[in-house]
Amino acid sequence: MKSILTMLGIAAALLAAWSARAAIYDAIQFGEPGSEKSHGLESDDSEVIRGGLDEPARILLPRAPASWQGGSVKFKLRVNPNRQNYVTLKLWGGDVNENLLILHADGRQVGYRSRGDIGLLDYGSPEPAVPGRFYYVTLPLPMSATYRRERVEFEIVSTGRIWEPGRTFEQYQKKMLTPSRGLYRFYVHDHSYFKPPAEDRQGARPEPVLPPQQPESFEALKERVNRELDRLLGPDGRFTNQMQLLMAAEAAGLEWSRACRNPEAVRRIVAGLDNCYLRWREDPSLASDDRSAVYPAWTGFGPAAEAVRLLHKDLGPYLDEELRGPDGQPVRRRKAWADMLEAGVRHLAASRSRHPKQSMIVDLNLYRNNRGLRLLDPSKGLPPEVVLGCLYESVGLEPWSGPLDGKGKPVLKSGGSDRLFTAKRLPKEFGYDGNDGELPALAAAIYQATRPEPGKPGDERILGVLREMIRARSFFRYPALNLAHNPVMRLETVIGWRDMQFPGDVTYVQRPESGASVLQAAAAVLEPYSTGIVQQMFGERQFFPSLDRQMEDREFRTTFGLLHVPEHYRLLTAQPASSSRLPMSEGQPDFVFSDEESGVLAVKYGSEILYASLYWRAPHAVNFLARIHHVTPVLERLATVRQEVEFQPSGRIFVRPGWTNSGVGAGGLNYPDNVRSIHAGETLPIARLPKTAGTGQENPLAGRGDFYKLLYGPYLFAMNASSREFTFTTPKNIVYKRLPDGGEIAGGTVLKVAPMSTVVLRRAR
Incomplete structure (x- = not known):
């Protein structure tokens, strides 16, 4: 029965999508006594408030004593017994709240807490998502939940936030300590595109306000870096990890740092490398699992080797000195360090990863590791052209060949069949990736590693890829306002297959992260397109606020990331004015960006912005779902909707397990409430x-x-992600215009969609 209902649900979805009229079947206004009573609302630990625009709303309260679970509300709404039903929750975009809101239908959970193709009503937000206005979250209901039904009992439950890296339930699921965000209205409708009733108030975008101009001073940054260097290089200083060694080596080339032209700094770095060698001799697993590194299994001795390379001339007098090994026997420093770095090369060469980000990290450290090793002993390590080839593969210039043996030959017979990035320079994964797909900073680090020495040009092919990556990612920044109503550009995360954060970080050329300057990639390529985007960031006065946020983080990794900010700033402010701006910026031309290999679209049409992931979180089977983020001057929509998909069937099916936590892996940690999934048993x-x-x-x-x-x-979107041509017919009696050129398409027109291309139409009348 379930598989029949699945197909009925798909058919009903398509019928609703192409129908001329859509209906809202029922709606409840939270906080309004008459509406709540008529829908049989039952409340557990909730409270009525006056919220955005002084509208009535209901918040769900934390429990006493504090628990991971919070309050809830139950209510009944009419549904269409014969068509695909959607539900939409109205939320105030000015709220900041970290709690989750989860929907139940007839006692079963709709969606997944983490990375499911159908998500939750709300994952919480670190900042106001849509200041001054409401926004709407739309989810599809399984046909099996509404087929031949007149009403469904819904429940919205609240919990504390989740922390994905957590290994135990207590680490993963946090307690709910504050009230939820306000619930305003909840609707049931039969069309994927939710259009609020005319009487719904929406608010208005606040007038943008530029933040105050901050002084162009880096004195506090330099003082922080120098305090760290004093701690490492002082009489009682000691290097305890490789990144400290690399930071000191890079700082030695900066005129303002206390490591520059400092013989004591060199002696301390030599002692630090000796200590790294002795630790490795006592524990050989350090080459493959350095727990002091950010990425223990992907580091080898890359940072230590890069320190050797940067200071190789200064280290010369020390290399033929002897040090005493753990066995008490003397060993020349050159041989000791070379043995250590050789172990790192062996591990990294054998551990190359097919995942784009992991591959870039592993191959960057392999390249560094190998180059440092060959400086110490040219007879050891892999040929330079082999490790450079690994870098080409990791940035998508060449097909990935897989792990290497001791001679640099691929181990996998099937390697070399695919590239890790699309032709348009997005990482190849399970669709568009927001946060983790932001790789320009890492690509810039790879380019920097190929420089023969600081300040000299690096590899031209990798530089070209970095330029293309910056351009591809630039389509995924859209204009918004922050808490202070300052104009900012935000990273698109709603359609990111790995993302749950909304809104995304303030992002221009590259996403802020603790280990890098936000200017790093632009300073590396130094061309008008990225320079213009940096100038946009400067013009919107968002650089120094970004720097201030970095300075608030006291971690060592952040201190290291601040190291090159002054020189990058000086370099970029000296560049000529550029007219380039981020494509989604107000006043920029209309455009359509599509990447068929990632199944993603970005559309700008006047003041409207639409992002769509048509290949949406489908790691197990075809799910007929798309993810939408639609930004208009009036409101925003976050929606998971049904779509048509043509594919080559394998003849096999996937039966959804009863997972309620994660939609991938083995379903993640189990929850003690034992709530069942409404999706369990669905066949795809x-x-x-x-x-x-x-x-x-x-x-x-x-x-x-x-x-x-x-x-x-x-x-109307039609994306051909194959190597053969497809055709489709536009709905009758509707005139469309083709974007971005605006050419008219009459109703009932048969359109061809060429291989690896996308057609975007917008209704003209």
Whole structure:
């Protein structure tokens, strides 16, 4: 019965999508006594408030004593018994709240807490998402929940936030200590594109206000870095990890640092490298699992080797001195260090990863490790062209060849068949990735590593890829306001397959992160496009606030990331004015960006912005779902909707497990409330994929379609992600215009969609 209902649900979704009229079947206004009474609302630990625009709302309260669970509300709404039903929750965009809001239907959970193709009503937000206005979150209901039903009992429950790296339930699921954000209205409707009733108040975007101009001073930054150097290089200083060694080595080349032209700094770095060698001799696993590193298994001795390279001339007098090994026997420093770095090269060469970010980190450290080793002993290590080839593979210039043996030969017979990045320079994964897909800073570090010495040009091919990465990522920043109503550009995360944060970080050329300057990638490429984006950041006065936020983090990694900020700033402020700005910025031309390999779209049409992931969180099978973020001057929509997908069937199916936590892996940690999933037992078709991947295994090809077709409000998208041509017919009696050129398309027109291309239409009348 479940598989029949699945197909009915898909058919009903498509019927609703192409219908001329859509209906709101029922709605409850929280905090309004008449509406709550007529829908049988039952409340547990909640409270009525006057919220945004003085509208009535209901907040869910933490329990006493504090628990991971908070308050809840139950209510009944009418549904359409024969068509696909959607639910939409109205939320105030000015709220800041870290708690989760989860929907239940007839006692079963809708969606997943983490990385499911159907998400929650709300994951919390670190900043106001849409200041001054409301926004709407839309989720599809399974057809099995509404088929031949007149009403459904819904419940919205609240919990504390989750911390994904947590290994135990207490680490993962935090207690709820503050009230939830306000619940305003909840609707049931039959169309994927939710259009609020005319009587719904929406608010207005506040007038943007530039932040005050801050003084161009880096004295506090320099003092912080020098305090760290004093601690490491002083009489009682001691290097306890490789990153400290690398920071001191890089600081030695900066005129303002206390490590510059400091013989004591060199002696201390030599002692630090000796200590690293002795630790490795006592524990050889340090080469493959250095727990003091940010990425223990992907580091080897890359940072230590880079310190050797940067200071190689200064280290010369020390290399033929002897030090005493753990066995009491003397060993020449050159040989000792070379033995250590050789162990790192062996581990990293054998540990190359197919995941784009991991591959870049491993291969960057492999390149550093190998170059430092060959400076100490040219007879050891891998040929330079082999490790440079690894860098080419990690940034997508060449097909990935897999792990290497001791001679630098690929171990996998199947390696070399695919590249890690799309042709448009987005990482190849399970669709568009917001936060973790931000790789320009890492690509810049790879380019920097290829410089023969600081200040000299690095590898031209890698520099070209870095430019292309910056351009590709630039489409995924959109204009918004922060808490102080300052204009900012935010990273798009709503459609990110790995993301749960909304709104995304304030981001221009690259996303702020603790280990890098936000100017790093732009300073590396130094060309008009990225320089113009940096100038936009300067013009919106967002650079120094970003620097202030970094300075608030007292971690060593952040201190290291601040090291090159002054020189990058000086370099970029000296560049000529550029007219380039981020494409989604107000006043920029309309455009359509599509990456068929990632299944992602970015559309700018006047003052409207729309992001869509048509290949949406489908690691197990084709799920017929798309994810939308629609930004308009009036409101924003976050929606998971049904779409048409054509694919080559494998003849196998995936049966959804009863997971309620994570939608990937083994479902994540189990929850003690034992709530069942409303999606359990749903059957989905698996696309044709290699025989090595069995039913239920996560594979990027299992849920990938050849052709996607989605009608969302005034938009019609048709994406061909295959090597063959597809056609489709536009709805009758509707005139469209093709974006971005605006050419008219009459209703009932048959359109061709070429391989690896996308057609975007918008209703004209």
